Amino acid sequence: MVSVPALWLPILLSGILVFVVSSIIHMVLQYHAGDSRAFPEEAKVMDALRPFEIPPGDYVMPRPASTKEMNEPAFIDKMKAGPVAFVTVIPNGPMAIGTSLARWFGYSLLVGAIAGYTAGLTLGPGAEYGLVFRVVGMVAFAGYSLAILQSSIWWYRSWRFTFLTMFDGAVYALLTAGTFGWLWP
Known part of the structure; x- marks a missing residue:
């Protein structure tokens, strides 16, 4: 040893x-x-999200409230309509x-x-x-x-x-x- x-x-x-x-x-x-990759029309996407002041963290959208909701028609429609995304938000400013x-x-x-x-x-x-x-x-x-x-x-x-x-x-x-x-x- x-x-x-x-x-x-x-x-x-x-x-x-x-x-x-x-x-x-x-x-x-x-x-x-x-x-x-960059989002298509990145500036517009950033401008659309900025007012929400999303804190740093990991996000998914659409996000079901429970596993049961994942099988409900309204949630399935959200998934079909999209966009469906996993996103990590980091603090604003230089990395x-x-x-x-x-x-x-x-x-x-x-x-x-x-x-x-x-x-x-x-x-x-x-x-x-x-x-x-x-x-x-x-x-x-x-x-x-x-x-x-x-x-x-x-x-x-x-x-x-x-x-x-x-x-x-x-x-x-x-x-x-x-x-x-x-x-x-």
Whole structure:
């Protein structure tokens, strides 16, 4: 067994590598640029919604008051008439990218720590590179990618978004696995 404190270096270094590579993916490669689209006549949609002063949060429309209402003709008519939407409203003003980047780095450290913890429970000191790579890589892939499937299953995000994000997760998992395999005590 290998303790998590003994894995501080691969946890930190893999978090840094994931952060740097994700920055390259999003700022240089930019294949996520098509993940979302603008509303048709965006200015008119924004002008129409602005008077409601919608607070930040997650919304669905139409929103049934209960599961029973979902089967009522009036609600079904609303669904047919549309638009049907899942919308996340964020605070007005420029996005707080620094906060999001700090959270992302913290998340990358957490995935590395959980992957390291799992490998530490199952592998001993001196385990061979390939074994460490497989265990850490699989746990890191689960941490970075698997829950993303729910975005398309339940929230109707495009499958393109989901699969590209899972591809990113596979890249991050490979970086994490390689770092742990290299620095395993």
